[in-house]
Amino acid sequence: MTVNAELHAGGNTWRSLPAAQQPDWPDQEALRDVIAELESYPPLVFAGECDQLRQRLGAVARGEAFLLQGGDCAEAFDAVGADQIRNKLKTLLQMGAVLTYAGSVPVVKVGRIAGQYSKPRSKPTETRDGVTLPTYRGDSVNGFAFTPEARTPDPQRLKRMYHASAATLNLVRAFTTGGYADLRQVHAWNQDFVKSSPSGQRYEALAREIDRALNFMNACGVDPEEFKTVEFFSSHEALVLDYESALTRVDSRTGDLYDVSGHMVWIGERTRQLDGAHLEFASKIRNPIGVKLGPTTTAEDALTLIERLDPEREPGRLTFITRMGADKIREKLPELVEKVTASGAQVAWICDPMHGNTFEAASGHKTRRFDDVLDEVKGFFEVHKGLGTHPGGIHVELTGDDVTECVGGGDEIFVDDLHQRYETACDPRLNRSQSLDLAFLVAEMYRDQ
Numbered sequence: 001m002t003v004n005a006e007l008h009a010g011g012n013t014w015r016s017l018p019a020a021q022q023p024d025w026p027d028q029e030a031l032r033d034v035i036a037e038l039e040s041y042p043p044l045v046f047a048g049e050c051d052q053l054r055q056r057l058g059a060v061a062r063g064e065a066f067l068l069q070g071g072d073c074a075e076a077f078d079a080v081g082a083d084q085i086r087n088k089l090k091t092l093l094q095m096g097a098v099l100t101y102a103g104s105v106p107v108v109k110v111g112r113i114a115g116q117y118s119k120p121r122s123k124p125t126e127t128r129d130g131v132t133l134p135t136y137r138g139d140s141v142n143g144f145a146f147t148p149e150a151r152t153p154d155p156q157r158l159k160r161m162y163h164a165s166a167a168t169l170n171l172v173r174a175f176t177t178g179g180y181a182d183l184r185q186v187h188a189w190n191q192d193f194v195k196s197s198p199s200g201q202r203y204e205a206l207a208r209e210i211d212r213a214l215n216f217m218n219a220c221g222v223d224p225e226e227f228k229t230v231e232f233f234s235s236h237e238a239l240v241l242d243y244e245s246a247l248t249r250v251d252s253r254t255g256d257l258y259d260v261s262g263h264m265v266w267i268g269e270r271t272r273q274l275d276g277a278h279l280e281f282a283s284k285i286r287n288p289i290g291v292k293l294g295p296t297t298t299a300e301d302a303l304t305l306i307e308r309l310d311p312e313r314e315p316g317r318l319t320f321i322t323r324m325g326a327d328k329i330r331e332k333l334p335e336l337v338e339k340v341t342a343s344g345a346q347v348a349w350i351c352d353p354m355h356g357n358t359f360e361a362a363s364g365h366k367t368r369r370f371d372d373v374l375d376e377v378k379g380f381f382e383v384h385k386g387l388g389t390h391p392g393g394i395h396v397e398l399t400g401d402d403v404t405e406c407v408g409g410g411d412e413i414f415v416d417d418l419h420q421r422y423e424t425a426c427d428p429r430l431n432r433s434q435s436l437d438l439a440f441l442v443a444e445m446y447r448d449q
């Protein structure tokens with residue numbers, strides 16, 4: 001065994017198991033070359049940072065902190081620009097400020113960012129005007145354009161995914177540690193936004209209160225430099241296992257394996273088969289792991305996932321991201337939470353109120369109603385309140401741009417508006433105003449809890 005093969009062997013045990021939702025790469029030799037090249041690239045994140053996030057998520061699991069996880073459904077290579085990244089980050093920071101201040105809880109901030117390039121799909125092909133082509137599976141696999149060339153999976157795209165992730169993460173690190181995310185900038189994040197939107201105005205009032213609180217702390221002698229940087233982590237769905245395992249490395253400190261493509265990775269609803277490759281891969285790495293749980297999840301499934309992914313029962317290792325749908329959450333979630341709690345496991349429970357609430361509008365746009373999103377979060381809080389467990393956070397698809405992809409919100413988007421700025425490459429995202437609305441409403445729910 002070569003050194004490289006030895007290093008990567010532990011991260012490759014998934015290869016003998018069925019892997020759902022993998023691209024049909026036409027050229028296996030080209031794929032092998034790409035994997036070898038990716039294996040030689042430097043890590044995007046440091047194992048110690050993944051440990052730090054695991055500790056933060058441990059606090060979430062224990063009921064001491066709240067997780068805000070959000071970003072695009074699918075990042076796109078042509079959206080790796082300063083404005084778009086900054087807008088997204090700004091939105092997450094504003095939501096974080098609202099939740100921290102109005103919800104009075106420490107907020108762990110994790111982006112669906114710098115690696116969210118691969119998509120599981122419900123159908124393998126798409127047909128338009130009698131022409132059938134492979135479905136779009138994310139920029140890491142094929143192109144969005146409906147042409148045979150674009151839709152043919154190309155492994156070279158995995159390298160572009162790495163470079164796009166690196167560029168994004170670099171800017172995110174600069175923003176979060178270089179002064180832009182300084183809490184004393186709460187007003188600046190809102191500047192281009194205040195006048196035009198009700199949520200912007202509400203935010204401005206809150207930012208004034210935060211200012212007063214900071215001045216007070218300053219007067220009490222708290223070092224203002226304390227507020228200069230913000231902890232921010234990256235996450236994405238670990239879907240294309242050739243990519244994730246090529247970026248899996250042995251931590252020189254401990255000998256453990258880490259997927260260094262992002263701080264946290266999650267397994268999607270379509271790839272969480274108990275005997276499948278995704279679960280096997282995730283069981284071998286030390287990163288904090290998320291698993292999406294849809295309405296067909298049984299309590300036995302959840303307990304098996306815990307057994308496989310968190311045998312040591314370490315708070316912060318495993319996050320269950322439920323995505324039941326507003327009409328099912330109150331019926332489906334209680335049994336899962338009850339049985340998992342009774343087993344003694346301490347997972348973090350997070351609500352994804354997006355993926356169970358998608359529908360197609362008459363215009364053909366895939367969309368979601370803000371009220372359904374809100375209702376699922378409400379149901380999530382009700383269930384946890386009823387059981388005396390901790391509603392640990394939210395996982396949302398959002399963008400910092402003023403898109404028209406989801407309907408409703410304080411600055412209401414109507415079904416007839418959807419065509420105006422419908423820019424997502426996959427699922428509909430909350431725009432900035434809708435994201436802030438949600439943060440205010442969730443902060444109220446948290447406080448009332």
Ligand SMILES: O=C[C@H](O)[C@H](O)COP(=O)(O)O
Nearest residue numbers: 073119120121122123426427
């Ligand atoms: O983001 C999630 C999935 O990729 C998406 O919901 C699947 O949607 P589809 O039914 O359009 O394939």
Ligand SMILES: C=C(OP(=O)(O)O)C(=O)O
Nearest residue numbers: 073268269270292323355
């Ligand atoms: C595919 C996604 O979700 P799920 O696995 O819950 O369907 C997603 O988060 O974009």
Ligand SMILES: [Mn+2]
Nearest residue numbers: 073397426427
């Ligand atoms: Mn999605």
